Amino acid sequence: MNKPNQISPPRWSLKFFRWFCHPDYAEDIEGDLFERFEKRTIENRAAKWLFTLDVLKLFRPGIIKPITGSQKLNNYDMFKNYFKIGLRNIRRHKTFSSLNIAGLSVGIASCILILIYVNNELSYDTYNSNYETTYRVIHYYGQQGEAPDYTSLPTNEYQVWGNAPVAPAMQQFFPEIDKVFRFTSDASWLFSYNSITYSESDVLFADSTAFDIFDWKVIAGNPKTALERPNTVVLTPRLAEKYFGSENPMGKSIIMDNQDPFEVTGVVEVPTNSHFSFNGLISMSTFRNSRPQIFDSWGYVDFYTYFTLKPGTSIEQVQEKVPEFLEANFPNDFNYHIKFEPLSDAYLHSEAGRQPGPVGSMGSIYIFTSVALFILLIACINFMNLSTAQSVERAKEVAIRKTIGSHREALIYQFLVEAILVTFIASILAAVFVIFGHSLLETISGKTLPIDWLFTPQNALLALGGILFIGIAAGSYPAFALSTFKPVTVLKGSFKTSSKGIWLRKSLVILQFSLSIILLAGAAVVSSQLDYLQKYDLGFDSEQMLAVDFGYDDLVQQKREFIKQEFLKHKDVEIVSVSRAVPGDFFPNAGTGVADPVSGEIVYKGPAIYEVDEDFIPAYKMNMVAGRNFSDDFPLDSANALILNESAARLFGYPNPADIIGKSFRQWGREGKVVGVVEDFNYVSLHEDVEPLSLRFGTRFNVSTISVKLKSDDFSKTIAELENIWQGIVPHRPFDTRFVDQNFNAQYESDERFGMIFTTFSGLAIFVACLGLFGLTIYSTSQRNKEIGVRKVMGASITQIIALLSRDFLTLFIIALAISVPLSWYVMNSWLDGFAYRISLGVEVYAVSALITLLVAFITMSFKTVNAALSNPIESLRDE
C-alpha cells in the first residue's frame, strides 16, 4: 500500500474511526482522510495529530453507525417470536416446565438465602466507622521460666482476655495510638427500679471511650460523657423499656445489687452484627473505685482492650516497638507478651482464646456457599436434562426453522431466550420463597439477618445479570445441542436421540446424585457427631442439676451454709453445693505453683481455677483418682488445700496422680499442700481436650452459684417450693435458676445451628435432584410406552416392568455412590478434626445416606413407573 519509508496515520484513531463509522461510509471517508493526511505529511509535521482531530470531528450522529445494527427490524421481530414460542412451549409442556421452574426457584431461593446469611456473617463489625483502624490487644500469659520465642508463637496461645494496666500504658507509650477502650467480662447484676427487680446478665464495665471506637446507636444520652462518672449505667433499649416503660430513663436511678443507686446516663443499641454484645454498660470508674488495685496488676485478667490508630500510622510500627514497650512497663513477674489483632479479624478470623462473644467460622461460610452452589448446579442440570430429553419433540421444529432459512445462531438465541424466560419465572417464584424462608432461616440460625441491603439498584442489576447468567448456564447446552440437528435426517423421520446425548444425560444424573449423597452423608455425619457430643460422658453428671445464680451477693454468701441446710431439708433435693461457677460457665486462670517432682522448687503454671466447696465433687459425681476431697474434717482446707485434675498433675510433672499428693502449692495468696487429684472431666467443650484445672476451696466473696441436685418428677413444682425457701432467707435476691446441662450444652448451639442449616439445605438439594429424576422418569417411561405395552401383552408382570424401568437408574446410582463416598469421607473427616472428641466415620453413615437417597429416588420414580406398569396395554398400543 504505502511506500515503506512513508509515515502512516495513527493506528488507534484509525481503528476508532472504523469502529464507530457507519459501514456504508467507512471506506470513502477513510479515503478522504488518507488523502488529506498524505498531503499534510509533506507540509505539516503535525499531520498525525490533525488526522486524529479529523477523526474526532467525524464522531457525530450522522456518521456514527446505528446501535441497533443495520437489520434492526428483522431482529426485533425474531425476538418477539422467540418469546412467543418460549411461552407457548412452557405452556404446552406443563409438567416439564413446572419441574424446571420448581427446581430452579428452589435453587435460586437457597442461593439468595445463603447469600443473606453469609453476607451477615461477613458484615460483622463493619458498622464501625473506625473498622479499618481498630485493633485489639491479645495477650500471652506464659509460665515462669524461659520465655518462648514470641515471633514463632502461634496465635492460639494468645487470649483476648487480658489485664487492665496495658491499656493506659499503651496509650502513653505509643504515639500512633489514638483512643484506647477496655471492657470487662460480663457479669450478672441485680437491677431494681421501684418495685421491679430482675437479675440482668451480660452487664460489662466499660471505659468512657467506648463511643469513640464503636459506633453503637446512641438513642439517648451524651456519648462523650455517658460513662465518665462512677455509678453510671448505660442501658440497651430492651432494658430501658423493661424498667421504665414509656418513661424517659435518662437521669433515673437504678438500684444495683440492692446497694448503690446508679444513674442512667444513656441508652444505646448494639447492632446484631457485633462480635460482642451486652445488656448494660457500667462506667469503668465504678469498678476502679471498688477495686483500685486491679488497675495496676498485670496478672489480674479481666479486660478486653481495643484501640484505634491515628491516621497515617500502621500497626506494624506499633508491633515493632512491643518489646521496648514491655521492657519499659511490664514488671516481669511471669512471661507475658502482647500482639494485635485487627477488628476485621475479630469475628471470623480470630484464633486467640477467651473471646468476648461468639465467633463465626469461615469454614461454615465456605460449606454453606458450596451447598448453595450445589443446589443451583443440580437445578441447572435438571433443566439441561429435561430440555435435551425433550429434544426429539423439538427436533422437527428445529429442522423446519432451518429449512426455512434460520441460522444456527438464531436457533441458539431462541433456546437461550426460552431458558432465560424459565429462569425469570423461577426467580420471581424464588423471591416469594425467600420472603417465607427468611424468617425460617432467622429462626434456625438464631440471628437477625437484615435484608434491606439487598434492595439497591446495583443489586437489581446484579439480579438481572444473575438471571441471565443462570439462564445461559442452564440453557447453553440444550441450545447448542438442539441447534446442531440436521434438517434432512430429522425430516426424513429416521431421527433418534444420539447416544452421545444419553451419555451426557447419564453423567449429569450421576453428578446430581453424587452431590446429593455427599450432602446427605454430610448432614448425617454432622447430626451424629452432635448427638455424640450430647451423650458423651463428660466425666461429671449434671443431669437434673439446678444452678441458682446469685452474682456474688454478699448477703447470700453470708447465709450460704444456712441456705444449703434449708434446701437439703426439701424432699426432692439430693445434694447442694456452693461454687464460683458450674461447668459451662466462665472461669479464671491463675498462676499456680507446685513443687517440682525432682528439685522440690515451686514451679509456676497457669491452670484454670474452680472455686468449690466440699460437696461440689460428690454433687457432680466426679471421681477422685488420688487423695481426698475437701472435707469438714479438715477445717483448714479453706486455706491450705488444693485439688488438681489429672491434666494439671501431668502439667506439673506428675504422670502418676498419687505422687502429687502432699506436695506444696502456692496460688492466689494461699499456700499449702495438694490434697487430691480428680479424674479429668470435660468442663469446657468437647471441641478441645481437657485442660489443666485446679479446684480450690471457695470462701466468702468468691462464690456466686448454688448447685442443687434434684430427684424430682415435677421440676416446676420443686423449683417453686425452693423459691419459697429462698425468699424466706434472702428475699432481696431474685431466685435466678437454670439447669446446668442445658447451660453446658448451650455451647454447642452454634454447632447445632450449623447442623440445622446444613440439613435443611441438603434436604432441599435432594428435593431438587428428585424433581429432575422424576422428570427424566416421565420422559423415559413415555418413550418406552409401546415397549411396556408389548411386554405386558406378552405376559410381563408389574414387578418386572417396574424393575425394567428402574434398572438404568440403579447403575447410575452405584456409580454416583462410588464417586461421592471417598469425596465425602475426606471432607467430613476434616470437619470432624475440629473436635477433640469425635465419632469415627463408619460404613453406617454412608449405608444410611445411600439407602435414603435410593429410597427417595425409587419413591419418586414409582409415581410414574407404577402408573406405567399398571396401565392397560391397549392404551399404549392402539394409537397406530
Place this chain on the structure above:
Amino acid sequence: MKKFQLGEFEEIVMLTVAILYDDAYGVSIKKEIENRLNRSVSVGALQSALKRLEDKDYLESLDKDATQERAGRPKRYYKITALGKEAMQYTKETRNSLWEAIPSVSLDVKFATL
C-alpha cells in the same frame, strides 16, 4: 409551507458540488469551499452534511477511482439529483423574491439611524 429544506451550509455544499461538476468528492469539496469562501470546514461537518443531503435525495453518490495517495480507498463522487436541482432553484427563487420585495430605501444606510 417549506417545500424544500436546505440549510445555509447545506446550500453551500450543494453549490460547491455543482461548481465542481464531475470532480466533487470529500477532499475537493472541502478545498473548494475553503478557497472560495475563505472559511474552514471540518471533515466531520462536511461529511455529515453530505450524508444528510444524500438522505434527502438531493445528492447521489458513486464510488470510483482508487488512487495510490488514498491508500487504495475509493473516492465517493457526488452529483446533484433532479430533486436537488429543484431544491436549489427553489431556495434561490425564494431568496430572489425576498430581495425584490425589499423597498430600496430600507437598505439605505443614511436612513437607518433611528
